[in-house]
Amino acid sequence: MTKNERPVTLVVIDHDPHSLDLISSAILRKGLNVICHSDPETGLREVLQRRPEIVLVDLMMPKMNGMKVLEKILATDPGIEVILITANYSTESAVEGIQKGASDYLTKPLDLTKLRNRIEKFFVEAETRKKSFDLDRELLRAYQFEGIVGRSPLMLDLFAKVRRIAPHFQSVLISAPTGSGKELVSRALHNLSPAQSATFAVCNCSAIVETLFESELFGYVRGAFTGATQDKVGLFEYANGGTVFLDEIGEMPLAAQAKLLRVLQNQEIQRVGSPLTKKVNVRIIAATHRDLRTLAAEGKFREDLFYRLSMVEIEIPRLADRKEDLPLLQRHFLEKYSAQYKKAITGITRRAQTILARHSWPGNVRELENVIGNACMMVEGELIDVHDIPEHVRNTTFDLHAEDDAMSTLEEVQRRHMLRVLKQVNGNKVRAAEVLGISRGKLYNLLAKMDNCRESNIRSEAEILDVSSLRSVGAGLRASPTVYPNHVGKL
Numbered sequence: 001m002t003k004n005e006r007p008v009t010l011v012v013i014d015h016d017p018h019s020l021d022l023i024s025s026a027i028l029r030k031g032l033n034v035i036c037h038s039d040p041e042t043g044l045r046e047v048l049q050r051r052p053e054i055v056l057v058d059l060m061m062p063k064m065n066g067m068k069v070l071e072k073i074l075a076t077d078p079g080i081e082v083i084l085i086t087a088n089y090s091t092e093s094a095v096e097g098i099q100k101g102a103s104d105y106l107t108k109p110l111d112l113t114k115l116r117n118r119i120e121k122f123f124v125e126a127e128t129r130k131k132s133f134d135l136d137r138e139l140l141r142a143y144q145f146e147g148i149v150g151r152s153p154l155m156l157d158l159f160a161k162v163r164r165i166a167p168h169f170q171s172v173l174i175s176a177p178t179g180s181g182k183e184l185v186s187r188a189l190h191n192l193s194p195a196q197s198a199t200f201a202v203c204n205c206s207a208i209v210e211t212l213f214e215s216e217l218f219g220y221v222r223g224a225f226t227g228a229t230q231d232k233v234g235l236f237e238y239a240n241g242g243t244v245f246l247d248e249i250g251e252m253p254l255a256a257q258a259k260l261l262r263v264l265q266n267q268e269i270q271r272v273g274s275p276l277t278k279k280v281n282v283r284i285i286a287a288t289h290r291d292l293r294t295l296a297a298e299g300k301f302r303e304d305l306f307y308r309l310s311m312v313e314i315e316i317p318r319l320a321d322r323k324e325d326l327p328l329l330q331r332h333f334l335e336k337y338s339a340q341y342k343k344a345i346t347g348i349t350r351r352a353q354t355i356l357a358r359h360s361w362p363g364n365v366r367e368l369e370n371v372i373g374n375a376c377m378m379v380e381g382e383l384i385d386v387h388d389i390p391e392h393v394r395n396t397t398f399d400l401h402a403e404d405d406a407m408s409t410l411e412e413v414q415r416r417h418m419l420r421v422l423k424q425v426n427g428n429k430v431r432a433a434e435v436l437g438i439s440r441g442k443l444y445n446l447l448a449k450m451d452n453c454r455e456s457n458i459r460s461e462a463e464i465l466d467v468s469s470l471r472s473v474g475a476g477l478r479a480s481p482t483v484y485p486n487h488v489g490k491l
Contacts, residue, residue, distance in 0.1 A: 007033040009052035013043035015061045026112040027119050040064040048076055054122060059086035074101040078349050079383040140331055146188035148181060149332045152322035165312055166192035171264055173309040174287040176316035179366030182287040185316060190243040195283055198242030201235050206248040213256040215272050224273025236269050236280050243283040250290035257302045264308050319361040326357060333369050337376035345376055348384045355386055359393050
């Protein structure tokens with residue numbers, strides 16, 4: 001432990017004074033500060049105020065039992081390691097404790113060697129978490145490309161394509177779903193181009209009134225229309241020598257598209273109300289979330305403009321197609337908003353990460369940023385937990401078997417389909433048999449066979465279930481301090 005690192009604090013809450021003395025004398029260690037309390041309410045207040053790294057709680061105590069203490073601790077700070085101890089072992093209490101977030105469950109009389117090993121394991125894990133945290137920061141720096149975060153194969157291919165295109169492009173079409181970072185990619189193209197020191201002008205085509213398109217893009221001269229009291233420079237003239245980013249170009253009216261085509265072909269503009277043309281040297285990046293090929297086939301987008309723009313085309317993948325980038329993106333936004341809100345937020349609990357991984361992210365990276373920003377605003381401790389995540393993400397429905405059919409047996413696929421149909425018809429077996437195209441008798445036989453299999457599986461699982469297996473399962477369910485993939489804690 002270096003001079004800048006404070007000791008790890010362990011709070012023991014047990015109404016038995018003998019047990020307190022035994023524990024405090026048995027786990028003396030450099031870098032470990034042990035605090036004992038025989039009153040659960042006083043001990044809980046100490047924990048909530050001091051926020052120790054480890055808490056040992058007796059399960060059976062007067063005034064407040066250990067399970068209630070566990071709940072209150074983890075509701076406040078899910079990053080604390082809580083170990084339950086009890087002289088009255090029961091499988092039910094072990095199951096309940098692990099499911100509620102306890103990291104371990106020890107029985108009295110305590111095996112002091114086992115307890116010391118558990119504490120030592122915490123120190124080793126904490127050091128590993130610290131190294132992982134430092135590595136995460138290095139990875140975040142290593143996998144940032146012009147402000148874009150990603151290490152998935154799809155994004156690495158995108159970065160490579162931008163590097164190749166940037167020095168040479170005159171026009172580029174970016175196809176991407178809403179919220180995926182079209183402007184970031186366009187800025188990367190500009191920043192890596194020979195025009196990097198010149199103007200980068202942005203125009204959101206969906207935000208301009210149709211009658212104002214030409215004057216906004218190409219400018220106008222005094223007297224061109226009522227209210228034109230002086231000459232105005234248009235966007236292309238303003239960005240002369242630089243880059244113009246036309247976002248949502250699929251919303252541009254056909255009349256403006258014709259003039260844009262002239263800019264691309266001849267590199268010249270004509271102000272509204274002026275017979276004169278003016279040469280400009282601009283790079284054009286157009287972006288859309290719509291299918292321009294379909295729009296062109298329907299006559300809603302000029303086909304010649306589409307082919308001119310799509311000479312070089314870049315597609316940005318959906319966040320759902322590159323979920324391996326989620327941890328890095330979460331860390332990126334966590335650092336951004338913890339600094340903005342001046343909060344010492346160190347990470348996201350494993351169970352909260354599981355919720356985020358299950359979400360489909362229809363709003364892509366923008367939605368993820370909003371979710372992490374909201375969670376950083378709401379969180380009270382050092383770790384973002386499930387209750388800090390917006391409700392619409394927490395309530396995401398997730399079918400664990402939705403993508404398993406391709407590698408399932410025919411019988412399993414049949415069973416799942418039958419259950420889906422039954423759900424759709426609200427359990428009406430007669431209607432379900434009609435939809436499935438089988439007789440009611442056949443349906444009843446299949447259901448009976450399925451029930452027999454389920455009862456057999458339950459009996460088999462009950463025979464092999466023990467507390468050690470519950471601990472390993474609970475490790476994934478509890479509010480683990482592991483973030484990206486590990487939490488630094490307070491070492």
